[in-house]
Amino acid sequence: xxxxxxxxxxxxxxxxxxxxxxxxxxxxxxxxxxxxxxxxxxxxxxxxxxxxxxxxxxxxxxxxxxxxxxxxxxxxxxxxxxxxxxxxxxxxxxxxxxxxxxxxxxxxxxxxxxxxxxxxxxxxxxxxxxxxxxxxxxxxxxxxxxxxxxxxxxxxxxxxxxxxxxxxxxxxxxxxxxxxxxxxxxxxxxxxxxxxxxxxxxxxxxxxxxxxxxxxxxxxxxxxxxxxxxxxxxxxxxxxxxxxxxxxxxxxxxxxxxxxxxxxxxxxxxxxxxxxxxxx
Amino acid sequence: xxxxxxxxxxxxxxxxxxxxxxxxxxxxxxxxxxxxxxxxxxxxxxxxxxxxxxxxxxxxxxxxxxxxxxxxxxxxxxxxxxxxxxxxxxxxxxxxxxxxxxxxxxxxxxxxxxxxxxxxxxxxxxxxxxxxxxxxxxxxxxxxxxxxxxxxxxxxxxxxxxxxxxxxxxxxxxxxxxxxxxxxxxxxxxxxxxxxxxxxxxxxxxxxxxxxxxxxxxxxxxxxxxxxxxxxxxxxxxxxxxxxxxxxxxxxxxxxxxxxxxxxxxxxxxxxxxxxxxxxxxxxxxxxxxxxxxxxxxxxxxxxxxxxxxxxxxxxx
Numbered sequence: 001x002x003x004x005x006x007x008x009x010x011x012x013x014x015x016x017x018x019x020x021x022x023x024x025x026x027x028x029x030x031x032x033x034x035x036x037x038x039x040x041x042x043x044x045x046x047x048x049x050x051x052x053x054x055x056x057x058x059x060x061x062x063x064x065x066x067x068x069x070x071x072x073x074x075x076x077x078x079x080x081x082x083x084x085x086x087x088x089x090x091x092x093x094x095x096x097x098x099x100x101x102x103x104x105x106x107x108x109x110x111x112x113x114x115x116x117x118x119x120x121x122x123x124x125x126x127x128x129x130x131x132x133x134x135x136x137x138x139x140x141x142x143x144x145x146x147x148x149x150x151x152x153x154x155x156x157x158x159x160x161x162x163x164x165x166x167x168x169x170x171x172x173x174x175x176x177x178x179x180x181x182x183x184x185x186x187x188x189x190x191x192x193x194x195x196x197x198x199x200x201x202x203x204x205x206x207x208x209x210x211x212x213x214x215x216x217x218x219x220x221x222x223x224x225x226x227x228x229x230x231x232x233x234x235x236x237x238x239x240x241x242x243x244x245x246x247x248x249x250x251x252x253x254x255x256x257x258x259x260x261x262x263x264x265x266x267x268x269x270x271x272x273x274x275x276x277x278x279x280x
Numbered sequence: 281x282x283x284x285x286x287x288x289x290x291x292x293x294x295x296x297x298x299x300x301x302x303x304x305x306x307x308x309x310x311x312x313x314x315x316x317x318x319x320x321x322x323x324x325x326x327x328x329x330x331x332x333x334x335x336x337x338x339x340x341x342x343x344x345x346x347x348x349x350x351x352x353x354x355x356x357x358x359x360x361x362x363x364x365x366x367x368x369x370x371x372x373x374x375x376x377x378x379x380x381x382x383x384x385x386x387x388x389x390x391x392x393x394x395x396x397x398x399x400x401x402x403x404x405x406x407x408x409x410x411x412x413x414x415x416x417x418x419x420x421x422x423x424x425x426x427x428x429x430x431x432x433x434x435x436x437x438x439x440x441x442x443x444x445x446x447x448x449x450x451x452x453x454x455x456x457x458x459x460x461x462x463x464x465x466x467x468x469x470x471x472x473x474x475x476x477x478x479x480x481x482x483x484x485x486x487x488x489x490x491x492x493x494x495x496x497x498x499x500x501x502x503x504x505x506x507x508x509x510x511x512x513x514x515x516x517x518x519x520x521x522x523x524x525x526x527x528x529x530x531x532x533x534x535x536x537x538x539x540x541x542x543x544x545x546x547x548x549x550x551x552x553x554x555x556x557x558x559x560x561x562x563x564x565x566x567x568x569x570x571x572x573x574x575x576x577x578x579x580x581x582x583x584x585x586x587x588x589x590x591x592x593x594x595x596x597x
Contacts, residue, residue: 106295109528109580111572113535114553118303118569121557123311207423214425215539219554231425238431238543242439252428259423267419 007261007268014258018064025058050233050247051240060250063228068258070144070223071210077148078209079202082155083194089156090163091186101160108153113215119146120221139224143213151209155201162197166190196273204266207259214255230255288584292577296570300354303569304347307562315339317363317560354570360563364556369567373549377571379449380548384537386464387471392526395476399483400515406488414480421477426536430470430543437466447545467544471536475529482525486518493517520591527583531576 032052039049047056089100120142166172167190175189216222217231225232230251237248315333319325325333334340341349353360359369395418402414438446444466445451450459490496491514499513538550545551549568556565 105528109531109576111531111534111538111576113538114550114569114572115303115306117538117554117557118306118310118565121311122306122309126309126311211423211425215427218425218427219539219542220558234428234431238434241431241435245435245439248428248431248435252425252431255425255428256420256423259425260419263419263423 007265010257010261011265014064014254014261015068018061018068021061022058022065025055025061027058047250048244048246051236051244056247056250059228059233060230060254063230063233063251064254064258066140066223066227066229067210067213067231067255070140070147070213070229071206071258074144074147074151074209074213075202075206077144078151078205079155079198081148082152082201083159083191083198085152086156086159086161087163087186087191087194090160091167091182091190093164093167097160097164100156104153104156107150112150116146116150116212116216117219117221119149120216137227139222139227143216143222146216147209147212151205151212154205154208155198158197158201159194162194163190166193196269200266200270200273203262203269207262207266210255210259210262284588285581285585288581292581295577296574297351299573300351300570301347303566303573304350305343307566307569308343308346310557310560310562359567362556362561362564364559364561364564369563372564373552373567373571376547376549376552379546380534380537380541380550383464383467383471383540383546383548384533386468387475387537388526388533390468390472391476392479394472395479396483396522399480400487400510402480403484403487403491404510411484415484418477418480421473422481424474426470426474427539427543429474430466430540433466433470434543447543449547463546467540467546470543471533471540474536474540475533478529479522479526483518483522486521487514490514490518520587523586524583527579527586530579534572534576 032054036045036049039045041048045055045057047060050056050059085100085104089097089104124138124142163186172185172189175185180189213222213229214231214234217229218234220232220235223229223232225235233251234248237251241248315330318333319330331340339346350360357370361367362369362372365372398414398418402411405411434446437444445463446466447463449463451463491510493514496509496513499509504513534550537548538554540546541548541551542554549572553565553568553572555561556568
């Protein structure tokens with residue numbers, strides 16, 4: 001129990017800080033101030049300023065809000081997708097199972113980052129998604145879709161494993177003999193019993209997804225400036241690292257802290273909910 | 281076994297064809313097309329010229345026909361010209377392949393060399409202080425963004441201490457083995473550290489599973505020494521899933537190599553693909569992605585074969 005409290009507390013504190021923080025310290029520090037670039041800590045700027053004079057603390061909080069939001073939304077979307085795949089594979093079994101699991105293994109084994117880079121560079125207009133191309137938050141939607149597209153595999157495998165054993169249970173056979181349709185059995189009888197593997201896998205995948213978002217944003221293909229994310233705050237950090245190493249240090253530490261917390265939380269949830277299969 | 285390998289090779293070729301079509305289509309969906317890029321960089325080209333060029337290169341044809349034409353040329357080994365390098369795409373790619381292989385191979389061996397012994401040591405007393413420490417470190421390296429790890433290593437070892445070069449593959453005018461090796465230290469360290477945690481956790485879990493088996497008790501009962509129990513009995517069985525995981529990690533290792541190469545300006549395939557996509561070098565991006573995919577598929581096949589070789593219970597038909 002104690003193992004789970006630490007990471008959960010850290011994540012809650014981070015979530016509160018990035019939501020309430022920017023309101024508390026105000027938006028004054030969001031303005032570009034070229035006379036105070038790369039400044040050290042001061043009363044006005046507790047963590048100093050970035051390469052164009054914006055308040056670093058405010059950027060970190062706003063970037064954190066975007067990173068956490070993208071991580072959470074994409075993880076939920078990926079979990080939904082993965083659950084659907086895992087449920088069908090596990091319950092139907094046979095050829096469908098073999099096919100779906102081969103696809104899952106294939107997605108896991110592929111060099112995903114180069115493929116994601118191509119996907120991120122696509123022109124939404126050529127896909128007929130004019131609205132997506134023009135909206136202000138286009139880069140947000142794009143990164144959520146992209147990351148969800150590859151982040152579903154953990155959930156799919158765990159759900160499939162659990163569904164495979166559940167379908168042999170008496171209550172499922174009872175439902176079959178009463179004439180329930182496969183869809184009804186999957187949604188009403190099996191899905192509710194999958195809550196714990198889904199929760200565990202989603203928690204574990206939030207960490208992976210935040211990492212993926214950060215690297216894509218860092219490479220300039222994820223969350224687009226001026227919107228901050230912990231990943232894209234590091235994009236320019238390599239040039240200024242000799243002058244202002246703190247610009248490179250803080251966003252990375254926050255990503256590390258968040259992802260470690262998600263993984264620790266996922267691990268301990270797994271141990272608590274499924275003591276037998278507790279390993280990854 | 282031979283039949284199994286043959287069947288898998290056929291399957292692999294099919295997957296590669298499907299992937300080539302997917303990647304071809306995706307590249308086609310990138311902004312602009314090669315002629316637009318040409319027109320944008322040459323003010324003398326008129327709209328009529330552009331249309332004529334598009335017809336010449338077949339860009340006015342439907343997707344399926346263009347793909348078939350590309351596929352036919354690709355089978356002859358012609359992957360088109362790289363726009364950025366003004367050379368055939370394959371001629372740009374192949375030298376990079378060697379650099380990436382050196383980076384990935386060294387990192388892979390180093391990561392396994394550190395992770396496997398640590399995982400085995402940790403599995404002997406699950407829950408001990410040593411085990412918890414090793415686990416936490418492994419989790420830390422799984423959770424660290426690799427590009428940030430690279431940044432920190434550059435800062436400490438290249439900027440602050442000035443011990444190692446911050447990037448590149450050799451010093452201009454030097455290029456001896458020692459110089460190449462010095463340039464490899466930080467990229468290899470980044471990639472090895474970033475991939476180590478996963479191997480360690482798998483090794484530890486597999487060993488804990490194996491050590492709980494009845495045959496271990498039998499081995500102890502007949503008086504086998506601790507080293508023999510651990511390495512002769514438990515490890516042989518525990519290695520099987522680890523081999524699979526390690527070989528299947530090729531794809532993610534390649535993704536890691538892309539990040540590492542980009543961070544250290546190391547002229548490898550990953551960095552080249554990134555550059556090609558950003559620079560709208562369609563032929564180069566396509567050839568690079570396909571080569572990376574093909575390499576991954578071969579590694580996965582290698583995983584299956586190694587799995588069969590390590591576990592005599594598995595009979596492939």
